[in-house]
Amino acid sequence: MDEWKKIENPVELSTRPRTAAKPAAVPPEAEPPLSSDPAFFPEPEREGSSAAIAYFEAEEKGSERKTGGTESHEPPRKPRKKRSDAGVPRKKKTPPPPEPEKERPPVRALAAEGPGGVIHSPRYGSSGRRRGRRRYAAPLGLLILLLAAVGVVSLVVTGINLILRQNDDTGLRTQIMDFLDPVLLYNPTAFSDVNETQQDALLQAAVWRVTEKERIRQLRVKDDVNTYSIDELGRMVIPVKTIEESYAVLFGPNARPYHHTVGEPGTSVALEYDGDNSYYHVPISAIGGSSTTLYVPVLDSLSRRGETLTARIGYVPAARIGIDDKGEEIPPTFNMATIVQLYSLQKNGSGWMITAITDEKK
Numbered sequence: 001m002d003e004w005k006k007i008e009n010p011v012e013l014s015t016r017p018r019t020a021a022k023p024a025a026v027p028p029e030a031e032p033p034l035s036s037d038p039a040f041f042p043e044p045e046r047e048g049s050s051a052a053i054a055y056f057e058a059e060e061k062g063s064e065r066k067t068g069g070t071e072s073h074e075p076p077r078k079p080r081k082k083r084s085d086a087g088v089p090r091k092k093k094t095p096p097p098p099e100p101e102k103e104r105p106p107v108r109a110l111a112a113e114g115p116g117g118v119i120h121s122p123r124y125g126s127s128g129r130r131r132g133r134r135r136y137a138a139p140l141g142l143l144i145l146l147l148a149a150v151g152v153v154s155l156v157v158t159g160i161n162l163i164l165r166q167n168d169d170t171g172l173r174t175q176i177m178d179f180l181d182p183v184l185l186y187n188p189t190a191f192s193d194v195n196e197t198q199q200d201a202l203l204q205a206a207v208w209r210v211t212e213k214e215r216i217r218q219l220r221v222k223d224d225v226n227t228y229s230i231d232e233l234g235r236m237v238i239p240v241k242t243i244e245e246s247y248a249v250l251f252g253p254n255a256r257p258y259h260h261t262v263g264e265p266g267t268s269v270a271l272e273y274d275g276d277n278s279y280y281h282v283p284i285s286a287i288g289g290s291s292t293t294l295y296v297p298v299l300d301s302l303s304r305r306g307e308t309l310t311a312r313i314g315y316v317p318a319a320r321i322g323i324d325d326k327g328e329e330i331p332p333t334f335n336m337a338t339i340v341q342l343y344s345l346q347k348n349g350s351g352w353m354i355t356a357i358t359d360e361k362k
Contacts, residue, residue, distance in 0.1 A: 169302055176311050177299055179352050180343060182208045183250060184297040187315060190341065190359045194251045198258040206247040206257060207271060207282055210238055228282075233268045235281040240273075243280055252346075252353040294318050300334040308344055308355070315339040 185208065186201035194202070214227055214236075228236040240259065247257040263270030272281040295315035303310045314337025322330040340360040345352045 172302060173299055176302065176309075176345070176352070177297075179345075180297070180311065180313070180354075182206070182212070183354065184313065187295055187339075188357060190357045192356050194255045194354070198260075200260075200262045202247070202251070203243075203257055203260070204262060204271065206243050206250060207238070207280065209246040209249065210242055211236070211282060231281055233266075233281070235268065235272075235283050238280045238282050240278040240280060249348075249351065250354060252348055252355070255353075295339065296321060296332055298332055298334045298337060300340075307346055309346070309352070311343040311345060312360070313341050313343060315341070 182205040183201070186204050188199050188201035188205070189197075191197040191199075217227070218224060226236060228238050231237055244257055248255060259273050259275065261270060261273045263272070265272050269283050269285060270281070271283065274281065295317055298314045298316055300312040300314055303312075314334045316332040316336045317338055320336050321332050324330055342358040342360055343354060344356040344358070346355050347353075
């Protein structure tokens with residue numbers, strides 16, 4: 001009872017707020033230095049009886065449980081405003097997967113200190129030259145580059161030459177003109193079917209091939225003796241079969257020549273047909289390639305369509321051909337031609353054959 005008498009005002013004690021007494025504010029200049037030593041901050045002496053002291057200690061422990069052990073001196077936070085999308089569940093952002101760590105190559109020592117304090121580097125030799133480099137590396141590389149450039153240039157030049165050879169038809173033009181020479185000498189008229197035309201020029205072209213072959217043979221053997229027999233008028237007697245073979249070379253194996261006499265029969269200049277004996281009496285003047293044509297043929301172009309090769313031929317009048325200072329004929333050009341014909345050719349074994357002749361307006 002004596003202890004309870006010591007409490008001067010128990011009512012005031014019960015109405016007192018259950019919070020620990022706040023320490024008096026210490027001015028900044030008077031704040032003691034922070035220290036974790038409990039002896040540095042001595043607890044203040046509590047006045048009153050042991051019962052009151054126990055009561056206050058119990059109150060302090062209760063307040064520590066509520067506040068998390070220590071009392072915060074921060075100002076109270078304002079209540080959060082409710083979001084308008086409070087009911088919508090938020091999408092959780094998944095963090096990107098961590099990138100795998102790249103293995104770092106082991107660090108090699110670039111230099112090592114040798115005896116006597118001299119630093120030796122693996123990149124340089126004892127003479128001071130860098131390792132991995134050779135004296136002749138640069139000239140050798142330059143030589144390889146030059147050889148590569150020469151190889152590229154040679155490949156380009158070879159490719160261009162091949163293209164030019166493919167587009168060059170000089171050989172074909174010569175072959176076509178040699179084949180057409182017997183027909184061009186007599187300037188035949190146009191036809192679409194050789195078996196439906198009866199022209200002296202076609203028969204004369206076949207005979208000319210035979211006499212020209214005999215002339216070349218005599219030049220090679222250097223002999224004037226004729227292969228064929230000679231009649232009483234000095235004409236060569238050539239079998240019809242030989243003429244038909246020559247005709248087939250020019251116009252194809254299905255072509256049939258129109259056998260007849262060209263010129264006045266019984267004269268030395270007539271190409272006389274002897275059907276009873278199957279002979280042609282050919283004048284000696286035919287040997288040597290002479291003809292009555294008044295034109296010089298000029299090949300303009302060659303064009304191919306399927307299996308047909310078309311040769312564009314221009315006929316230049318002999319009167320238009322000039323003579324140079326040496327007395328030789330000036331080669332005529334296609335622009336000088338007054339007549340133009342298209343010769344349709346097809347393959348005939350290893351050679352060619354004429355299938356049609358068409359006139360073209362100049």
